[in-house]
Every structure is written in structure tokens, then in C-alpha cells.
Amino acid sequence: MPRVPRLSDMKKVLVLVYSQTGQLSSIAQSLTAPLVENPGIAVHVEYLRPASPYPFPWSLPRFLDAFPESALGIPCELAPPALPPDAEFDLILLFYQVWYLAPSPPVTAFLRSEAGRRLLAGKPVVTVVGCRNMWMKAHERMVLLLAEIAARHIDHVVFTDRAPTLATLLTTPLWLLTGKRRPVPGLPPAGVRDDDIQRAARFGHALADALAADRERGNGPLLGGLAAVEARPELMASENAGTRSFALWSRIVRLGGEPGAPLRLVFLTLFLVYLVAIILTVVPVSLVLQRLLRPLMKRRLAAIKRHMEWPSGSGTERMAHYER
Ligand SMILES: Cc1cc2nc3c(=O)[nH]c(=O)nc-3n(C[C@H](O)[C@H](O)[C@H](O)COP(=O)(O)O)c2cc1C
Numbered sequence: 001m002p003r004v005p006r007l008s009d010m011k012k013v014l015v016l017v018y019s020q021t022g023q024l025s026s027i028a029q030s031l032t033a034p035l036v037e038n039p040g041i042a043v044h045v046e047y048l049r050p051a052s053p054y055p056f057p058w059s060l061p062r063f064l065d066a067f068p069e070s071a072l073g074i075p076c077e078l079a080p081p082a083l084p085p086d087a088e089f090d091l092i093l094l095f096y097q098v099w100y101l102a103p104s105p106p107v108t109a110f111l112r113s114e115a116g117r118r119l120l121a122g123k124p125v126v127t128v129v130g131c132r133n134m135w136m137k138a139h140e141r142m143v144l145l146l147a148e149i150a151a152r153h154i155d156h157v158v159f160t161d162r163a164p165t166l167a168t169l170l171t172t173p174l175w176l177l178t179g180k181r182r183p184v185p186g187l188p189p190a191g192v193r194d195d196d197i198q199r200a201a202r203f204g205h206a207l208a209d210a211l212a213a214d215r216e217r218g219n220g221p222l223l224g225g226l227a228a229v230e231a232r233p234e235l236m237a238s239e240n241a242g243t244r245s246f247a248l249w250s251r252i253v254r255l256g257g258e259p260g261a262p263l264r265l266v267f268l269t270l271f272l273v274y275l276v277a278i279i280l281t282v283v284p285v286s287l288v289l290q291r292l293l294r295p296l297m298k299r300r301l302a303a304i305k306r307h308m309e310w311p312s313g314s315g316t317e318r319m320a321h322y323e324r
Contacts, residue, residue, distance in 0.1 A: 010040055011040060011041045011042070011091065012041075012091075013032075013041055013043045013044070013091045013093065013207075014089040014091070015044065015045045015092075015093045016048065016092065016093065016107075018047065018048035018049075018096070019095075019097070020054060020056040021056055021175070021176075021179075021191070023097075023192060024095050024130040027095065027192065027197050027200050028045070028093070028128070030199075030200040030201050030204075031157075031200040032093065032204055033201055034201055034204030034205045034207075034208050035204050035207060035208055035211075040211075041208060041211060046082060046083060050076050050077065050078060050079070050106050050109075051076070051077035051078060057176060057179035058176050060177060063173075064265075064268040065260065065265075065268065066100075067250060067268065068250035068254050069105055070099040070102055070104065070105055071100040071243075071247065071249075072102075072250050072254075073141060074105065075105055075108045075109030075113075076106060077109070078106060078110060078113065081110075081115050089119065090124075090211065090216055091125075091211065091216045092119065092123050092124070092126070092151070093125075093126050093207075094126070094127050095130065096127065096128070096129060096130075096138075097131050098129065098134065098135050098138040100246055101134060101137045101242050101243050101246060102138050111145045111146070112145075117149045120146070120149050122150055124152045124154045124220065125146055125151045125152060125153050125154065126157065126222070126223070127139075127142055127146075127153065128158075128203075129157070129158045129159065129160075130160075131159075131160060131161075132160065132168050133160040133161055133235065134235060134238070134239055134242070135158055136231065136304075137242075139158075152219070154219065155222055155228065156228065156229055156309075157223060157228040157229060158228070158230070159197070159200070162193060162196070163190075165235070166284065167187050168190065169279050170184060170187065171183060171184060171187050171188065171189070172190050172191075174190070175190035175191065199323065201324070202319065202322040202323050203223055203228070205322045205324060206222060206226055206318065207222060207223070210222040221312045221313070223312045224318070225315045226316070226318050226319060226322060227316050227319060228313060228314070229308070229314060230309070231304070231308035231309045233302075234290040234291070234294070236308075237290065238282070241286075249271050253268055256268075
């Protein structure tokens with residue numbers, strides 16, 4: 001009869017998730033299923049709970065009101081975690097979404113909290129992003145946030161909406177504002193594709209093997225060769241311009257007061273006009289320019305891609321083994 005492992009012999013994995021639409025929780029469930037089913041691994045899932053929950057679907061004023069604090073990385077208040085204060089884990093999986101080109105405030109809040117620091121310091125952390133398709137500046141911030149608390153960032157996985165950028169610029173906000181994934185007939189549904197979510201299980205299988213061989217104690221990555229992240233360096237120019245203008249606009253909006261203050265709404269309306277103008281002009285022009293200049297910028301784009309995909313990479317050499 002197979003021996004039932006004692007709890008002290010089991011590898012302990014902490015899964016941290018915040019999700020509004022349920023998309024990131026589905027990705028987390030699919031990815032961690034092989035770990036949950038493994039008798040040698042104990043998985044604790046901690047759902048981050050903002051003290052005052054963000055709505056879904058959003059109203060337009062609330063959606064805009066979340067902008068300044070998200071863009072500036074100002075944390076929201078979180079309900080205390082359900083974890084005992086002395087909990088220790090061998091591996092941490094941190095699932096996060098991007099809000100206004102930065103990690104969402106609930107995730108930032110956890111990383112800045114006492115509990116977050118204590119749980120992650122010195123531990124190997126795998127980050128998993130689920131977003132529309134602009135995650136590179138948020139990833140840079142995440143790298144810094146994890147370094148600040150001395151966590152070991154060993155892998156980085158990204159799930160995006162694979163529909164054309166110009167379509168997602170319409171379908172994503174409409175999904176978030178109406179709750180409907182297919183808000184415009186004829187356009188692809190908003191969000192990460194269901195088959196991409198199902199195929200996230202390959203990462204769980206690879207992590208289970210790595211834990212069995214104690215490879216989480218090394219410097220990683222554990223998820224190479226599994227198409228963990230496919231960076232689109234041509235979006236970097238828009239992300240750079242966006243973060244620069246967001247830094248300025250968010251400071252202007254905060255002159256109107258704290259979240260919910262009526263004066264903020266005036267500044268936020270101006271910001272909305274600016275945002276729509278940028279989306280209709282700068283983003284398409286930048287995409288066309290990038291396409292024309294691609295041959296001249298080949299080396300620069302390749303360097304951005306390598307940097308943004310580090311350490312897990314976009315290689316596929318282990319896919320056949322782990323896609324079951
Ligand atoms: C306020 C807000 C701002 C967002 N900003 C971005 C963004 O800058 N880049 C991006 O790729 N996705 C953006 N998204 C999409 C989210 O990253 C995410 O995919 C979506 O909200 C669903 O995730 P969920 O699992 O949290 O429900 C934004 C969503 C919200 C609600």
C-alpha cells in the first residue's frame with residue numbers, strides 16, 4: 001500500500017490570488033490542479049480581500065476613480081489574511097492582474113503588508129499575470145516590489161487576451177463595465193482564451209516534478225521550455241508613454257482629494273478624454289510606425305523581448321512532456 005506522506009514531509013505551496021471577474025482564479029485553479037492532486041504537496045490558497053471591495057461590473061466613475069492609486073502603486077486596505085502568523089512555505093505562486101499598467105492595488109497592498117513581507121522574504125516566488133496585453137511595465141514594478149522584500153523571483157508566467165490589440169482596447173473595458181465577455185457581436189470575446197486557461201496545467205505538472213526534486217531551492221527557473229511568456233516588444237513604446245503620462249495625470253487627479261471625492265471626478269473626466277484620444281491616435285500610430293521601423297529596430301526589440309521574458313522564457317522544448 002502506498003505510504004501516506006506526513007505533513008512535515010510534504011512540500012508546502014502558498015497560492016495568492018485576487019480576482020474580480022473570476023478569470024485569474026480560473027487560471028490559478030487550472031495551473032495548481034496538478035499540485036492540489038499531488039499527495040506529496042500541501043497547497044494553501046489565500047484569496048486577497050480588499051477591505052472595501054471593488055465592484056464588478058464597474059461603473060465608469062469607479063473604474064476611473066481606481067486610476068491614480070493603481071498607477072502610483074498606492075496600496076488599498078486589505079482584510080487580514082486567514083493564514084497563521086508563523087506559516088512557512090517552500091514555494092509561493094503569486095497571481096496578479098494589471099490595472100493601469102501597474103500591479104493591481106490589492107496585490108501591491110499584500111506585498112507591502114507585514115504578512116506579505118514575512119511570508120515571502122527569502123522564498124522562491126513564481127508570478128503569474130492575467131491581463132489584456134500590456135503587462136511589461138507592471139512586471140518591472142513587480143520585480144522591484146519582490147526585490148524590496150528579498151523574495152527570490154524564480155519564474156514569470158503571462159496569460160493575455162490574444163485578440164488584436166485594437167479589438168481588445170474596446171472589448172476589455174466593455175467587459176469590465178458591463179460584465180459581458182462578448183460585448184460587441186462580431187468581435188472576439190474579451191479575456192484570456194478558455195483553452196489557454198486549461199493548458200495552464202502544464203505549469204503545475206512541471207512545478208510538481210521540480211518540488212519532488214527540491215529544485216525550488218536553486219535559483220530557477222522551474223518553468224523554462226513551457227512557453228511561459230511571449231513578450232510583444234512592439235508594445236513597449238506605448239507602455240513607456242502611458243506610464244509617464246499616467247504618473248503625471250494621477251498626481252493631478254489626487255489634487256482633487258481622496259477616492260470618491262467629487263472634485264476628483266472633474267479631473268477624471270479630463271483624464272478620460274485624454275485616454276480616449278491617446279487610444280484613438282497614439283496607440284495605432286505607434287503600432288504602424290513600429291511595424292514600418294521593425295527592420296531597423298530588430299536588435300533593440302530582440303533585447304526588450306529577452307529582458308521581459310527572463311527568466312522563464314518563451315521556449316517550447318518541454319511542452320510535449322508536460323501537456324497531458
Ligand atoms: C481598473 C482596471 C485597469 C486595467 N488596466 C489594464 C492594463 O493597464 N493593462 C492590461 O493589460 N490589462 C488591464 N486591465 C485588465 C486586467 O488586468 C484583468 O485582465 C481583468 O481585470 C480581469 O482580471 P480578474 O481576474 O482580476 O477579474 C485592467 C482592469 C481593470 C479593472
